[in-house]
Amino acid sequence: MQKKGDRIMIPMNKRPPKLNIIGMTSARGGTRLVTFEDNLTTRSFERYLKTLKIDVGQLYRRQDCRIISNGQGPKHTSKATKNYLERY
Numbered sequence: 001m002q003k004k005g006d007r008i009m010i011p012m013n014k015r016p017p018k019l020n021i022i023g024m025t026s027a028r029g030g031t032r033l034v035t036f037e038d039n040l041t042t043r044s045f046e047r048y049l050k051t052l053k054i055d056v057g058q059l060y061r062r063q064d065c066r067i068i069s070n071g072q073g074p075k076h077t078s079k080a081t082k083n084y085l086e087r088y
Helices: 042-059 078-085
Strands: 020-022 034-036
Touching: 020 042, 034 042, 042 078
Parallel strands: none
Antiparallel strands: 020 034
8 A cells, every 4th residue: 555655646637638530421432531639620621621522532433422511510610611612
């Protein structure tokens, strides 16, 4: 048993490390899953969508598809994100 002055203290975070995942799915299959630890912003969300667009292009060669976001957070509903989704 440890005595009060001889305790071994190990620092611990209050919260576990954060891991986020973003991906797309369709009737023709899914895309890769992109993992990231930082907070999602409008700019990073658009960057991940551009990455996933490559996979979508392989699933839908004629590009006859539509990307729909089901998120309700500000990065999913911002004007910049809506404009990006309308362009692609």
